[in-house]
Amino acid sequence: MFDTALPVRVRMRTCPETTCDKTVSMAAARNDFMMLSSRIDLFSQVNILCIGDMMLDHFVYGSIDRISPEAPVPVFNARGEKKMLGGAGNVVANCAALGCRVNAVCAIGNDEAGHFVLDALSSMTHHTLVLPAHDIPTIEKTRIIAGNNHIIRIDSEKTFSINFFDE
Numbered sequence: 001m002f003d004t005a006l007p008v009r010v011r012m013r014t015c016p017e018t019t020c021d022k023t024v025s026m027a028a029a030r031n032d033f034m035m036l037s038s039r040i041d042l043f044s045q046v047n048i049l050c051i052g053d054m055m056l057d058h059f060v061y062g063s064i065d066r067i068s069p070e071a072p073v074p075v076f077n078a079r080g081e082k083k084m085l086g087g088a089g090n091v092v093a094n095c096a097a098l099g100c101r102v103n104a105v106c107a108i109g110n111d112e113a114g115h116f117v118l119d120a121l122s123s124m125t126h127h128t129l130v131l132p133a134h135d136i137p138t139i140e141k142t143r144i145i146a147g148n149n150h151i152i153r154i155d156s157e158k159t160f161s162i163n164f165f166d167e
Contacts, residue, residue: 043099050095052088054106054121055139055157056113059083064146076144076151085120086141096124107133113156114138 062078085093088106095102102125108114117138121128142154 040098044101046095046098046100047103048095048100049103049105050088050092051105052091053139054085054089054092054104054108054117055087055141056117057084057086057090058113058140058142059145060142061145064151074146074151076146083116085117085124087139089117089121092121092124101126104128105131107131107136109133109136109138111138113140 059082060076060078061080061082062076064074064076066075067073068075084090088104092102092104104121104125104127106117106121106128108117108130114137118128118130136158137156139157140155142156144151144154
C-alpha cells in the first residue's frame with residue numbers, strides 16, 4: 001500500500017541533453033501509476049496486423065582469448081546462444097507482450113530458422129498467414145558477441161519477390 005505522506009524523488013529525462021529532478025507526493029505518484037496501469041489494460045482490446053520481414057535474430061556469446069596461429073584473426077570461443085524473433089517479428093513479440101491481439105503476414109523459408117520463427121509466431125499471434133515463397137531461406141541475423149563487444153554480424157538472406165498471380 002502507498003503511504004501518501006512521503007515525498008518521492010522522480011528523475012525525468014525530458015530530452016537527451018537534459019535531466020531534471022522533481023519531487024512529487026506518493027499520492028501523485030500513485031495517481032500516475034494508476035492512470036498508466038489503466039491505459040496498459042486497454043492494450044488487450046487492440047487488434048494489430050503486422051506485415052513484414054519476420055526474421056530470426058541469433059546471438060552467439062563467447063570470448064576471444066587468443067589470435068589464430070594460421071592467420072592474424074581472433075579466435076572466438078562460443079559459450080552460449082540465444083534465438084528470438086527479429087525484424088517485424090520483434091514488433092509482433094512486443095505487441096503480444098503488451099497484451100494486444102496480434103495477427104501476422106509473412107514469407108519465411110522452409111528451413112530450421114523458418115520453423116523456429118513459425119513456432120515463435122504461433123505462440124504469440126492469433127493468426128499467422130505464411131505467404132508461398134518457394135526456395136527462399138528465412139532471413140537470419142547472427143551476431144557474435146565477445147564479452148561486451150559486438151564482433152561481427154552475419155546476415156543470411158536472399159532478395160526475392162512474391163508473385164500472387166502464379167498458378
